[in-house]
Amino acid sequence: MAELTVSILHGVDALDAAAWDACGPGGDPFTTHRFLLALEQSKSVGKGTGWHPSHLVARSGDRVVGVAPLYLKTHSQGEYIFDHAWADAWQRAGGQYYPKLQCAVPFTPATGPRLIADDPQVQAALLAAMTQIAGRADLSSAHVTFCTEAERALGEAQGWLGRTTTQYHWQNAGYGNYEDFLGALSSRKRKALRKERERANAFGGRILALTGDDLRPEHWDAMWTFYQDTGGRKWGRPYLTRAFFDLLHQTMRDDCLLFLAERDGRPVAGALNLIGRETLYGRYWGCTEDHPFLHFELCYHRAIDWAIEHRLSRVEAGAQGEHKLARGYMPAETHSIHWVSDAGFRRALQGYLAQEAEAVGDDMAETAAFGPYRRGDG
Template identity: 55%
Template structure:
């Protein structure tokens, strides 16, 4: 990299950034399909234009971009947060401790894709600029925090490499856990089942049979196959799940309308239909090498239908389309029995108060050890064969 000075800019809206400039940082090297659909300009712009983020949402955009001369070399999706909702890396205890000590935890700054617990780059930097670009974006976020006397910065679900760079730059490294399915070059769903222990294999076959007995058909839709009435059904499902899990759904109805126009090629819908009418469904987002499970809901409850639509259909689709991984969202040890194994997730944190930062740093050492131990134990309890000689059925 040259010695050209890096200039930092802060933007209150993506409208002040050209889509081509943003995507040249977020999606460099991408083929026809984006590596990470959540950091594309079109996805983040849909959140903003739909009112899912912005005034009244508790997510106020403060996008930071880095420039070397006339070239934009990096960007980060930064938001001023008035709460800790929609993040999936929980810091509520930190907020309570800080405020009990007389501090003001909110607003804070969040480097994240809103409402999306999916690992991906959070510091969107062009090749050749990695460490210096990430340092510049972090410095830009710190300037926003210091200027506005904000308590902290949190970069959630970043990559492991970004976490290592962040640690070098003095940020606190936190780990967590999710369950991902890995495609071991399976030719079919039956090939995948053949890798499982006999008991798990039989259980999955039983669950799939129960699910498919709901009295209708399961169909997948993507791209031009998705029609406006599919979004109507998905919105109904999403509202039901959102009201039960979060109190209020995070996305607005307008997001799904915009998705129909700009995101259909990135979306896979899986619906259970009776007489052509969807009664349950899930939305997945398609990356270049990963299928991301996102939203599920139903208007009728049937045995094992959730497992079929969210997990088994995702695995089946990934195998048929040569996708290497399925990320099924946050939490859920029940995924282990269905072929999803525990993996480590990463986040970075900067806390303005040095005493509070030291206390959290000590806590994170113990937490990382506990997370690593839990992943080791859960992996040992995984559904896969322990011995190639295990009896086949």
């Protein structure tokens, strides 16, 4: 390989889409050029948002061999792996925690490649570039969140601190249909889910599964209404702009799956998913009417149905949520790596993260014991 160089892009549009998308193995909709471009063109990230694109591109000679979605952050919102307490401690000690570097997909708590390259040497160069940029700019820290386990191992080998967090994922054990999945559950849990789905589907309307050209502007209008309601209640204001959903339709409608509940011809609830090569990713949910268990039906049960039918390996239904456990979504580790400039703060974090990892492991084991599966069945 020719000598590697790494440079900064202040917008993903500065690099050809084909060159960006050719760097990694593919299959992750969130790190595609078109998804990141939609965030930028819709002004969901950029000026005034606290997410300032500073993407990395690695070249071997004139050939693009690696990329990383990187942002200069002036807050810790929209990340889902929380460092607010770190920021408070840093600032109480008289330091300035922000800005920091964040290698991530904004507003997207889904595991996937962050050091997007086929060669570990290139991935290492991307990581090294982050620490060099942070060091030269006198930044407090750099973070790579929801990375793969292999990327975590690479980061730890370079002196970054690893962190373990938890989500709830559904794993496809080769089920032929939803009834096969229910057969893996204990009798009591199986009966409970059948009753739950029965009540949900008695809301007085119909549920549509829409993807590709079946998605129309009025569906996105409805989804925007749902997203605004949920975002306003959870975060104070939605992270994404209305224009983002229009761009998603234009460039990624084949990657989108919308479960839409209609009653009397009106949309009353919806759950938007993105489709990966092996995984269905649940992203946004909302409603304008409250119906018992409809949230669980659209977000969890229908996702399982669709994943089984399309032979996907798993469903990732977003951040947190122990209520997912009863629906067959089991605890799964998620990973991140962190570089901090101050040696003393780093030592303190190292001890904290070791204790946190032990607590997370204990909690996962305890939580899994309450899962719905028959003993020995997942």
